[in-house]
Amino acid sequence: xxxxxxxxxxxxxxxxxxxxxxxxxxxxxxxxxxxxxxxxxxxxxxxxxxxxxxxxxxxxxxxxxxxxxxxxxxxxxxxxxxxxxxxxxxxxxxxxxxxxxxxxxxxxxxxxxxxxxxxxxxxxxxxxxxxxxxxxxxxxxxxxxxxxxxxxxxxxxxxxxxxxxxxxxxxxxxxxxxxxxxxxxxxxxxxxxxxxxxxxxxxxxxxxxxxxxxxxxxxxxxxxxxxxxxxxxxxxxxxxxxxxxxxxxxxxxxxxxxxxxxxxxxxxxxxxxxxxxxxxxxxxxxxxxxxxx
Numbered sequence: 001x002x003x004x005x006x007x008x009x010x011x012x013x014x015x016x017x018x019x020x021x022x023x024x025x026x027x028x029x030x031x032x033x034x035x036x037x038x039x040x041x042x043x044x045x046x047x048x049x050x051x052x053x054x055x056x057x058x059x060x061x062x063x064x065x066x067x068x069x070x071x072x073x074x075x076x077x078x079x080x081x082x083x084x085x086x087x088x089x090x091x092x093x094x095x096x097x098x099x100x101x102x103x104x105x106x107x108x109x110x111x112x113x114x115x116x117x118x119x120x121x122x123x124x125x126x127x128x129x130x131x132x133x134x135x136x137x138x139x140x141x142x143x144x145x146x147x148x149x150x151x152x153x154x155x156x157x158x159x160x161x162x163x164x165x166x167x168x169x170x171x172x173x174x175x176x177x178x179x180x181x182x183x184x185x186x187x188x189x190x191x192x193x194x195x196x197x198x199x200x201x202x203x204x205x206x207x208x209x210x211x212x213x214x215x216x217x218x219x220x221x222x223x224x225x226x227x228x229x230x231x232x233x234x235x236x237x238x239x240x241x242x243x244x245x246x247x248x249x250x251x252x253x254x255x256x257x258x259x260x261x262x263x264x265x266x267x268x269x270x271x272x273x274x275x276x277x278x279x280x281x282x283x284x285x286x287x288x289x290x291x292x293x
Contacts, residue, residue: 014231017229017231017232021228024224027224028241028244029099029244030251031248032090033252033255036252038206040206045087046084046087047200048207050188052215052218053222057185062179071171083188089158092150094260097139103242103244113170116167117170124281134270135271242279
């Protein structure tokens with residue numbers, strides 16, 4: 001969602017915005033550790049994480065007048081499906097595969113803006129798309145015939161669904177980011193309730209971990225990311241949060257001893273490098289680009 005930033009590049013406000021986005025990426029990167037550590041059904045984790053996140057946002061977001069429409073329905077549906085498939089992918093494959101393949105979302109966006117908004121795909125974007133898809137191919141090849149091949153498929157689906165969510169944001173420019181996040185999480189846990197109603201029992205330790213996930217790992221970083229975008233461009237913000245897919249597998253390796261495969265390291269590196277070079281190129285060309293989301 002586009003917002004006009006009034007801060008000058010290099011000002012304290014911009015530096016503070018960068019710090020907000022950096023913290024958001026660090027907090028988001030903790031997801032894999034909790035998902036791997038919780039012996040719960042994936043949808044139960046998604047249910048409680050969104051429940052606690054929506055309760056958190058209720059404290060900050062004022063009631064808004066809104067009318068249901070196509071873009072809002074696409075938003076809540078794609079958000080629910082995307083985070084559900086991401087958590088499920090973490091259960092079926094390595095955290096490294098799940099988070100790296102989720103970061104194919106910006107690559108799919110290049111295709112969707114061409115398809116739905118008839119915007120031409122520039123040569124740099126086309127190169128990024130081809131390199132990113134080659135990286136996905138390497139990871140697929142490495143998982144072929146392996147027990148986690150279904151998880152790789154689910155992780156790619158997560159990236160595809162997140163790209164639908166991101167593309168749809170262009171149609172929701174006038175919706176407050178905090179309110180939209182509240183609505184997405186509220187609808188998410190309400191939609192999942194019939195599916196997990198018989199699997200909601202938790203131990204005190206699990207309840208505490210899920211409350212931490214909902215508030216600290218999901219709610220607060222969304223709030224910080226939205227605040228950061230008030231002064232930092234989307235291109236720079238997207239480059240900063242590439243820290244997430246780098247840190248996520250590291251935390252999981254340290255916490256549960258899960259080490260990424262060689263195929264994941266090669267393919268994931270191709271995806272992240274292609275995105276990094278693309279965003280860095282955008283920053284060089286548009287140092288004063290307006291923040292947006």
